[in-house]
Amino acid sequence: LYSVQHGALTQLYAGTTAEGAELNGKYLIPWARVGTPLAGTQDPELGRALWSWLEEQV
Known part of the structure; x- marks a missing residue:
């Protein structure tokens, strides 16, 4: 398990940093890294x- 501080690190990086703004449309993985989604x-x-x-479930 990881600390609570790590919980939103990737989202905060993407949403609040200049570098994150340049990653628009990229797939980010913990901890604030660009990754490749599964096929x-x-x-x-x-x-x-x-x-x-999902629509049937709600």
Whole structure:
């Protein structure tokens, strides 16, 4: 486990620093690093299926 201070580090970096502003559209991973998303997370068909399932749940 990590300290509470690490909890929002990446989001704060992206939203409040000049460097973070230049990373618009990039995939950030802990702790404030640019990463590569898993291939399945970029599949539009899986996204639609997930969206549909989530709507059924609420």
